[in-house]
Amino acid sequence: MDGALTTPLVETRLPVRAPLHxxxxxxxxxxxxxxxxxxxxxxxxxxxxxxxxxxxxxxxxxVHAEDGGxxxxxxxxxxxxxxxxxxxxxxxxxxxxxxxxxxxxxxxxxxxxxxxxxxxxxxxxxxxxxxxxxxxxxxxxxxxxxxxxxxTPRAFYPVAVVVSIAITFAPTTLQQIQQIREAQAVRGHRLRGVRSWLPLVVPLLEGGMERSLQLAEAMVARGFASGDEKVERWPQLLVLTGFVAVVAGWLLRLLWAQPVWGAALLIVGSAALLSGLWRAGRRHPHTVYRPDxxxxxxxxxxxxxxxxxxxxxxxxxxxxxxxxxxxxxxxxxxxxxxxxxxxxxxxxxxxx
Amino acid sequence: MIQLEHLTYTYPGAATPALKDVSLALPEGQLILLIGPSGAGKSTLLRCLNGLTPHFSGGAISGAVRVNGQDPVAATPRLLSQHVGFVFQDPEAQFVTDRVEDEIAFALENAAMTPAAMRVRVEETLDLLDLTPLRDRALKQLSGGERQRVAIAAALALRPSILVLDEPTSQLDPKSAEDVLNALVRLNHDLGLTVILAEHRLERVLPYVDSIIYLPDNGDPVLFDEARAVMSQVELAPPLVRVGKMLGWQPLPLTIKEGLRFSRRWLAEQRSHPDASLRRRRRFVRTGAPYIQARQVKVHYGGQPVLRGVDLDVWPGEIVVLMGRNGAGKTTLLRSLVGLVRPQAGEIRIDGKPNRGRDVADICRQVGYLPQDPNTLLFAESVGEELAVTLRNHGVESGDWRLEIERASDGASGRGEDNPHSSIAQSLHSPIPSLLRRLGLIDKANTYPRDLSVGERQRVALAAITVTQPGALLLDEPTRGLDYAAKRALEQLLHGWRDDGMAILVVTHDVELAAAIADRVILMSQGEIIAEGEPTEVMATSPLFAPQIAKLFPETGWLTADDVLGAS
Structure with missing residues (x-):
């Protein structure tokens, strides 16, 4: 970057661990x-x-100097x-x-x-x-x-990782937009009307694609679940039926005044949902560094x-x-x- | 132990294979350098070693690959991650988390290592790369070199026996690059780790490598041999090796220490000839007023001074090279010259006109500015269109460049035909074809810019900013990711423009580029200019900025291989 987009560096260390879980x-x-x-x-x-x-x-x-406004x-x-x-x-x-x-x-x-x-x-x-x-x-x-x-449940581990990446991805994208805007200004581009956004959007999308592919490669190279393993069907089925049962039970209690049947369905449904998630989670063996x-x-x-x-x-x-x-x-x-x-x-x- | 037998690989949808019939047997425990012109398939070859190719990229692969007895094609990349660690070019693009420790632990978490064992392993890995003081830092607060060391640590967390790096220093300044290379050398020496490294700037790495793989792009067989043997056979060479080859030094020197043994004797011989005088570099003569004038320019970001009163003049017809550590304020100076940064104090004049009150687009008609990443510039569907857009932005008629290019190529094949439109076309003379011809892009006028190689893409970006014929040109780190051929082309281009009377200011970490093009060198540190003068005065004596030739022939004032060879 070389001083280009520097914000004053404040020695902020990320908390090693939240004192509460x-x-x-x-x-x-x-x-x-x-x-x-x-x-x-x-x-x-x-x-x-x-x-x-x-x-x-x-x-x-x-907080002394929070980054940005x-x-x-x-x-x-x-x-x-x-x-x-x-x-x-x-x-x-x-x-x-x-x-x-x-x-x-x-x-x-x-x-x-x-x-x-x-x-x-x-x-x-x-x-x-x-x-x-x-x-x-x-x-x-x-x-x-x-x-x-x-x-997040282990079954959703890949989703969770993707979300965490998206969160770190956002600031880089903002930085990228700034760079592209400047690069276009340098060649005489001025923002007027919808068509003039094209020079900003195309490099942003292309750059974003390239970066995502690179990141995906980096994750695969470090053993991130590649999905080649055999997929079990029944945990997914369990999750689905559990979810349907929970919704049905809730509706029974609320709309048709059947508290007992509704409660029973709610309990059975939740149990099915949880065991399905647990079962699916076993397919993604991974551990956590410094568990809370x-x-x-x-x-x-x-x-x-x-x-x-x-x-x-x-x-x-x-x-x-x-x-x-x-x-x-x-x-x-x-x-x-x-x-x-x-x-x-x-x-x-x-x-x- | 890595073995490739008749490996051929074609990307999905590609007509020709990216790798053709590659056979190699790489021994354990060596530091191996992979070289070759850009586009020869270096990255693809490296990705075959851990199964990213073909598992990730798809495509057709034939032949056999064996890495530590595993077959990367049959096994998953997950399994291979235990054997091969992989580090990519851009340190930023490979981070999954936001903290040093978490980043190292990521691979271990995926491998389902128990938390207790993981603690030990993370600790060891931090020590291995001297990262312990940085362990709980946020990744975005680290410097480029530190980040790349974290990336190496993360790749080594699973204790692979092979470490593969795809141009790991191309984004780094010389000091950071040295840190990373030193770390690699230490890992190789202390742990016997096999290191395979692709790299363009050979002058940085040659002293450390045991052997070299040369991957040609023209279908010649792949070379693999001891470093000296390969260097004597291939075109690609840093200045030291080039001089050594031309002067017939045997055995070919790869380090300055080896080279000095020959150069001293050779220089003494030259001096003993009474009639052979040593060649002098051309001296720049100033005429008229400076095109770019900056007086007492001061910039600060959030209370931190970045530029503390900089004076700068650039005359038409000279190339000024601006060097200095990361964060010295070089890029900020360039950006203030074109109005992307508004200085808090001081005055900047372009061709006598003050910058104050003019917008960036207006200033940039007079000053072309090439940002670090040329990709941010390119968006049009063809190279020619890219130039036409700039002209349109500035409200200049771009003319019918497609027709002109067509007619030029027709004219070359069958002349003498009377064209009824010739008079019309004459009146609409477009600057685009002539500029494309000058940059060697005339055959690519209708190509999609992003399909081109790194060097070509950069030239398209250059064309897009110079099509308005500005009187000055500013370049920020123009040699990132360029191979020797592309660098040579860039040097010639800049010399051509300089001789046409353009004022050129280049910010670079590349010492050899500076030596080859500079008429004047400026060193910056902490927002101030600390040295300025002829390249021989400024660069030859500086330990960090001296090019190889200056170290090899001290006190001659030579900086490039051409200086030496012209003298003999």
């Missing part, structure tokens, strides 16, 4: 997703967000999403009794009463979105892609996440406050201290 982090983010999609109660939302911020603060090293501060993003959602909701929804102001009715879409209730509900939706974003930025920073991919280790505090975090999720999902406590709804008239949200306490279980990663 990737599976633990997956459970943690799953609980957050469940809670944030379920509740619109501002107190619970704020509490959840606070635990995420706490975990983020405790588990992430401060692609990073977005979750705080700024959160504020942006909240304001946008609030204004949009207020402009679109005409429900609610506390009128802030009224626009003349002849204005299409925007005309009518703008209410405080719509503003609040929009802001709460924005708050939930911001929470999701913050949660995923934490995951993105603590768990390397490779570690997440190791969680499971420690006692992984149980702690899983427990905390499970506790929080259960408090919201299961009918244990007073659930009406979870589904907070400001229409038609704004009321104070209810609060059950037991649910609030359970939510704090999400903060467990901060103490590991």
């Amino acid at each position: 990737p599976l633990t982090w997956t459970a943690w983010i799953a609980a957050i997703v469940a809670i944030l999609t379920l509740t619109r109660n501002p107190v619970y939302l704020a509490l959840t967000l606070a635990t995420i911020v706490l975990v983020r603060w405790r588990c992430l090293a401060p 692609l990073t977005l501060s979750p705080l700024r993003f959160g504020l942006l999403v909240m304001t946008t959602a609030a204004i949009f909701n207020m402009a679109m929804v005409r429900v609610g009794t506390t009128v802030i102001f009224t626009l003349p009715g002849w204005i299409p879409l925007l005309g009518g009463a703008w209410t405080l209730e719509a503003l609040v509900y929009g802001a709460l939706n924005g708050l939930a979105l911001a929470g999701l974003f913050a949660g995923f930025t934490v995951i993105n920073r603590v768990v390397p892609v490779r570690a997440l991919l190791r969680l 280790q499971w420690r006692w505090w992984d149980w702690l975090v899983i427990g905390g996440a499970a506790l929080a999720a259960c408090a919201y999902l299961l009918p244990l406590f007073e659930r009406s406050a979870i589904f907070y709804y400001p229409y038609p008239t704004l009321i104070w949200p209810g609060f059950d201290w037991r649910i609030g306490l359970a939510t704090l279980g999400l903060a467990a990663p901060a103490w590991t």
Whole structure:
């Protein structure tokens, strides 16, 4: 490259190993997703967000110089999403009794009463979105892609490797686009209209093809499963029937009110699915370098996440406050201290 | 032990075989160099050794291959990966993961080695290539040479007894290339690893190799012999060997140390002849104003200074070569000259006109710029069209080049026919055919550019940027992947343009190229120009940038084989 596309080299070492097992982090983010999609109660939302911020603060090293301008501060993003959602909701929804102001009715879409209730509900939706974003930025920073991919069943190992390559492929492709754009500019090319994209697309596709072929060769040369081995049919059949059974069981429970039969089908189907995957996975013998280790505090975090999720999902406590709804008239949200306490279980990663 | 018997291989859809009746028996534990003109099938031959050909590429193969008693054609590449490690040209294109350790472990994971054994093996492999300090680094943060060493480590993780490398240093600067070659030599000496290596820049590797395979492209039999024996039989030769052959030195020297024994005596003889004066290199005489003028150019990326106040002048009719380590700011300087980088301070003038406020396309009518990878330039469906596109971009009439080329070839075969359109064609005189003729591409005018060889593709790219007849030409690393013949062609081309009065600025790591073409050499380091002057002054004394001939005949001011042979 020779200084061509240099970004200042910051001595960032990749984490040798996530201190928590990737599976633990997956459970943690799953609980957050469940809670944030379920509740619109501002107190619970704020509490959840606070635990995420706490975990983020405790588990992430401060960032000095992140590469490129692609990073977005979750705080700024959160504020942006909240304001946008609030204004949009207020402009679109005409429900609610506390009128802030009224626009003349002849204005299409925007005309009518703008209410405080719509503003609040929009802001709460924005708050939930911001929470999701913050949660995923934490995951993105603590768990390397490779570690997440190791969680995929062995039957999908080739797929997982392909995905991990695609992820590393993307930045190179961006670099390539930049190079090609410059090379074309050098011969007097200016971007106008659709046809002028041709000089950029052709070298990009050709170059991309060449690189993929080279990579594929490099992988085969290092013994990546070449698929010459005998293929067993029945694990695939097992996976397929298992999947059909799971869907059927779910439909039975949901649509035709047959909880027992549905549950039975669900269990049998899942078993078939899992054993099929396990069986198929044995066809791709491979091991993992430095497998992630499971420690006692992984149980702690899983427990905390499970506790929080259960408090919201299961009918244990007073659930009406979870589904907070400001229409038609704004009321104070209810609060059950037991649910609030359970939510704090999400903060467990901060103490590991 | 590798044995090939009457190996013939044809790519799917190809009319002629890529390899024809190759028979070889390669002994164990040697460092073997594979040479040959580009397009002779070197890569294909290497890929036959681990079964990538034909398993990966398809096609028809006949004859027999045996590698450590295995048949790569019958066995899978997976099995062969235990016997043959493979390293490719571009270090970046072969990485599967993003971290050094993971990259080394990839092959072991595929082989289902137990985690405990894997830990030991990764540790050993890191030590083998001195990569321990880099073990948990991200691959994208490594230098080219470090990356290629990681690639070698990854290929050796399964402990193969044979290591095959396809031009592993062609993308590297001289220092990184040396690191990689030293690593290979050490592996060969310490472990008895058989190393088979394809390489264009023979001057780098010849001192280390035991024997050479020569793969010709014209159907002659394949040669395999001890290095000295092969070098005395083939055309391809670095300057030292060329001089040695012309002056009849026996046994043929392959290293500077061997060569010095002959050169000292020969030089003394020459000097004792009173009437034979030693030849001098041509000196460049400046006339008029410089075509390219840069004053106090400063560039920094994100607070890091890359250029710290560079002054540069290039006159019409001279070739200036810019050299220096990776990251010295050479490419950035070239890019600022054509406006791809906007300097934070300083002024750049092209033919007296300041660059400020002009866009890249506009500047590039006056200055042709050839980027490192010419492939990024090519997209049209024919060579001629590629040139016509540039003209159209600049709003210049390209004329009917197809008709002109046709008529030129008709005219050559049967002259005297009256053509009713001749007057029209005359008025639409296109610059395309004459440029293609000059670059030796006139027969390829209707070929798809990407089907051409590396050297030809580069010439098409050159044609595409010079068809507007710019007054200056900037080239970034133009000899990457070129064989000696293609390099010679490039040198002649540049000399021709120089003599027509073009101002040419070349950035290169290739010392021998610089010696052959430079009228003036500039050395850069850390964003500054640290030395400037005639090539004999700047290059001859520098340990890193001295060409072979300068080392062989110190104090004569000679840099190339032509300097020496012209003198005798």
